[in-house]
Amino acid sequence: MLRLHGIIGRADDRAYARQLHALEHRGGIELLFVPPADAGRKRFRLTTDRGTDCAVSLDRDEDLIDGALLYLESDRAIIARFGEQKVWRLTPRDPASALKLGWHAGNLHWRVRFEDDHLIVLLDAPLDTYRARVQPLLDAGEVVERDHV
Template identity: 90%
Template sequence: MLRLHGIIGRADDRTYAGRLHALEHRGGIELLFVPPEDAGRRRFRLTTDRGTDCAVSLDRDEQLVDGALLHLDSDRAIIARFGEEQVWRLRARDPACALKLGWHAGNLHWRVRFEDDHLIVLLDAPLDTYRARIQPLLDAGEVVERDRV
């Protein structure tokens, strides 16, 4: 379990932009999705999107906000996100289409995981932003959208 005490700053702060960008390229950004019922609490325990068990404690004068930077070192950063994790489930029509989809997901630096023959895209922005990037694959029926969770 990783103990996180206090808020370092905000993920969109220019002070951290370079370090966070470098970590993003190395897969070192972890998101801690904080459900609404925990958003006002001072102490809670949750697991990041990459499986890190975190015990979070905040001082009385700190207010957790969406995008709060809770941990930053040379290997990873942990950023708080409010609400439930949003994902987009995709399935390629055949192996050749799967290669195209995989190329796009990698080239666009999408955070993904795999479940059976589905590519699960972890959404950090509105779904339409992601959909626009692979619209030709969707229009051609090479990739099929399953459900959005």
């Protein structure tokens, strides 16, 4: 369990931009999705999108905000996000289409999970931004959108 005490800053602060950008390219950003019921609490325990068990504690005068930077080291950062992780479920038509979709997802540095024959994209931006990148595969019927939440 990783103990996180206090808020370091905001993920969009200029002071952290360069380091967070570099971490993002190395896959070192973890997101801690905080359900609405826990958003006002000063102590809670949650797991990041990468599986890190975190015990969070805040001082009485601190309020958790969306985008709060909770942990920052040379190899990773943990950022709080309010609400549930939004996902987009895609299913390739055949093995060749799966390779194309996998190449796109990897080349675009998408965060993904796999469930059976589905690729689950963890959304960090509006769905249309992701959809535009694989629109030719969707239009050709090589990839089918199952749903998004």
